[in-house]
Amino acid sequence: MKFTLSWLKDHLDTDADLDRIALALTAVGLEVEEITDRRAALAPFTVAHVISAEKHPDADKLRVCRVDTGDGEVQVVCGAPNARTGMKAVFARSGLTVPGTGLTLKPSKIRGVESNGMLVSMREMGLSDEHDGIIEMPGDAPLGQPFAPVLGVDDPVIEIAITPNRGDCLGVRGIARDLAAAGLGTLKPLEATPVAGRFPNPVAIRITDDAKSGCPVFAGRTIRGVTNGVAPDWMLRRLTAVGLRPISVLVDITNYVSLDLGRPLHVFDAKKLTGDLTIRTAAEGESLKALDERTYALGAGRDVVIADDAGVQSLGGIMGGEATGVDETTTEVVLECAWFDPKRIAESGRALSILSDARYRFERTVDPETVLPGTEIATALILKLAGGEASEVTVAGEVPGFDRVIGFRPARVESLGGIVVDPAAQATILTRLGFDVVQESDALWQVRVPSWRQDVEGEADLVEEVLRINGYDAVPPVPLPRVDVVTRTAANDRRRRAGWVRRDLAARGLVETVNYSFLTAAAARRFGGGADELHLLNPISADLEVMRPTPLASLVMVAGRAAARGELDGRWFEVGPGWRGIAPADQRNLATGLRTGRTGPRSWTGQPRPVDVFDAKADILAALAAAGMDADKVQIVAGEAPGHYHPGRSAAMKLGPKLTLGFFGELHPLVVEAHDVKGPAVGFELDLDALPEPKRKADRTRPALVLHDLQPVERDFAFVVDAGVAAEALIKAVRGAEKKLITDVSVFDRYEGERLGAGKVSLAVSVTLQPVERTLTDAEIQAVSDRIVAAVTKATGAVLRG
Known part of the structure; x- marks a missing residue:
């Protein structure tokens, strides 16, 4: 989640500086991942006055500008079409590195004319993709001073990590609420004055029974006479700073409200709709070409869609359709503000592999109580920035009720969290977070959970809220008890x-x-x-x-x-x-x-x-x-x-x-x-x-090395057996004939031919006998050989080959 410092202060009345805010965010569990402060990087680029801008003697598209930097005059060769006499621009002196291009400036000659420094564009400053001309500063901009504060582009950008349960902090207001609860300022009241409808809404809205579990409430209103131009600079700067590409004022407003309040919205081009809107589940074989220009095959009975008489026009809570999207010709829109079930959104998003900002917020739970306020806030912004007049609001369904009361014992903060927090401070923290605290007694409170914190389900969650707002840094480190006995490893x-x-x-x-x-x-x-x-x-x-x-x-x-x-x-x-x-x-x-x-x-x-x-x-x-x-x-x-x-x-x-x-x-x-x-x-x-459990030896020490000083004896045997007899069976029979003396048995030859008869093979094995106490006599060797032959014959039916 990204936001700028000034954006945060729209909701939080505080005099805290950037460093203090960053520390407080991490202390309450909203870990700061990165802070981008462009003030220092943009400070060397200053406001300059173009005294004159004359045509270059050897180039039609270049101008030779005489520029007053506030510290003196310099000559700059500029190719921007809007460079003209009398304007104020942004000057980069020689020796500076241009942020957007990485180019280090130095005095040079351009087509034979000396040039010192540069008059820069927004893209060269790394502020946007705009590069059709140099930055034009207001006429009252102070000469020689840094340009960034004048244009408001020096706003630091803060990026924080949001855990999946904190959907309320996917809007700047939710973050401001946490900081206010931590004592860093006061949460400003939210202005959501209803906009009076000037005419009945011409678009009827209904929710079918099969879709009510996925979309229990849908608010919409028609706004006509709008001009879908460019959003104001303050909005463009904020959206660009957090990584969003500005599109048009109508789309930018919905994106802005989504980031500002954590409340996703959508606008349809009303003239591209056919008939009324129906919120239902997708039917078999239906598809949608979405705003990302991809076509998705919808899941019958799974995906909640918004359809008109012509078919599906939007995938509810995830992405709108291309056919009814707004463009520069749009003059009439239908504003959508609805609540979608997080599980249904997650299921559809995963199945269709769609990643969108709306899905990201809805599957982490959006406050259902913001449906009507969100509609009014977005309407007011559209009327203010795009003009037009609004109809009455049409509401289909009902806002899903949320009434959760948790019995809370203040003493549990110490028993579960390990620190002592004064009960009065606990009540203040919970109240600032939006919880309604009723103190039935000193030992037991009844705490009503606000609609934007549906992740809070029990007493332990309330303890966590108190601990994090009190500050995780306040939790004392406690060493684990020393273990006097070294435990045996669990790995067997x-x-x-x-x-x-x-x-x-x-x-x-x-x-x-x-x-x-x-x-x-x-x-x-x-x-x-x-x-x-x-x-x-x-x-x-x-x-x-x-x-x-x-x-x-x-x-x-x-x-x-x-x-x-x-x-x-x-x-x-x-x-x-x-x-x-x-x-x-x-x-x-x-x-x-x-x-x-x-x-x-x-x-x-x-x-x-x-x-x-x-x-x-x-x-x-x-x-x-x-x-x-x-x-x-x-x-x-x-x-x-x-x-x-x-x-x-x-x-x-x-x-x-x-x-x-x-x-x-x-x-x-x-x-x-x-x-x-x-x-x-x-x-x-x-x-x-x-594999069976390995047998554990009584003694874990290695056995003593045994080296024999007597010469081993090798004897070879050739047996004629049926071709289907495995050599393994013959080897096992040989080993079993004399377990004390035989130390190795190996097959060294296999032969089959007419002399042996059909279905017969000859297997030759080499047997190693290792004397232990004394040298073996010929009679003892022959006795072992006889036992080997007898054992093989009994086990396999083999006969010794003559």
Whole structure:
């Protein structure tokens, strides 16, 4: 919220200077974000008298001006068409920097004629976009003095932060009320004398039953004979100072009242209306071309609109329509002053993605009691600045009643706020803020809340009002009690898992990404998601419309964007949420990774190879180990991965027959193609929430390092098994044959051919035996070998290959 100092003093009778006002604003909770004080910057630019303005000898559009600056005469070459003998203008001497252009002036020659300084325009002073000529000062302007106070453009601009509950402070008067309550001055009475109607309102107004909840009251009147010219300088200066572009006097008046009182208004060109006005909800298929020149498809039964016999002409409380907007030819207007329900305004504004000053105020609650006063104030301004005569006021509906009385105990200020405020001072503060205080007893008051403070709902809110007006600086700082015992961290091993996994995956060369938890519905469906209940009601963009089922989907989109930029060989991971439904248990914390293109060295020492399913398997096993799981206890089951994986090159990781920990494998070719990923892509998903609670050791110290001084023994076995037998089953059988001596088992060869028979393969494994107490004898090694063969045969039906 921006306003100027003089604007504030229109409502606040005070002798406080700018610094004191700024401190008071922050002290009452209206935090000052910025103060722009142009007085110092504009002070060097002074009033000058143009003694003569003669045509330049070598340029038709230039004039050589002899200028009296008050400190002497200088010669200035000027190209402004309005530069003339006898006028008073604004002079910038050499050495100054022009605010609007950043140009530092210095003596120069223009077409051979010396020029010292510059006669400046409004745009060159940074005051407006006006640059058709130099600034013309009044004839009685004091020569040699700063020009800014003469034109009133030295008014400091104050910008404050407004919290969403303080809709009353979206008008200058509401801010002045808070400062007056804080003792910084007196709130001036508001002049809202009714303007007598000169004729009956020719435009009838009605509110349909379906719209009464969204617009319970609508006041309108016709004003004819207006001239829609330029607003007066004082209004233009204030609007420009706070960042609004002046348009025309009628539009500028509505903007001014909106900022002045926090009361949005609208004017229709009465001659562009067809028939009467009806406030109703939008019908199916209706649209509106608004004043921002965009066409909006309205929501049937959702959006409150103002329509005439020709159709919708305005989106109530948000934006008017282009068809009935005022312009320079307007001579008759219908003034609208209504109250709209904040929730309905917010719903419509979000659905249509319209941001306007009116929506900003209405969805933060505008005082409903200002409907009639706002109509009278705006009417008076229009008659004064644009002329014309006004009709009688037509009011449709009724102002929504607001009658809230709160029982308030003055002692609660100390018990809740921690400071002592005299009850008399509390009553004064609340009364100045507009609350009606009835003191039933010293211990209990009845406080009636004013219509502009509908955010005040209970006793604690009244305590806050007393505290902030008394000054937040008056609240003493109280240190927290010292804690003698250092508490143990709330993070357990389950919470720490995500960090462990991140660190390990990063160590493996994967790059961590952080993505939005939303994506397109089409992308979500490719990964088994996209359910209707997971669609966002108000997505931040069309590409982020539904909650993602897995972070792997986000990684594939990252890979597609990287491929479009020439990065074909990528490796990424993300630890984040995925959604299966809307229940709390349906949100899962997943560790996911993706590799694309090739991997391996790129030099004469070796050739890179395409990534494959075993790269993804190695990544998920590493993530399991980092999370504290024993990977040897996990079963790898082919054919159970979801549809976004290649059906023949993927698997599920399970702990027992029912508990699925994750999936890994090559992505389905259709998924890769849909996201424009180049080359092979393999990935994994590990459900961190599905992992069992890690077992806590009785002793947190690290175990002693065990180094064996006996030579390990390696033995190789080749087994003929059915082609459908997983190598994992064979490895588990080997490990289970002798748990004390066997320290490592690995598959080093796979062979299939006619010699083995149809449906048979040969798997060769290498087994490492580590003696502990003494060197193993041949007989002991052979006994272990026999147990290995027997165990594999029993578990898989394999036979030792001859």
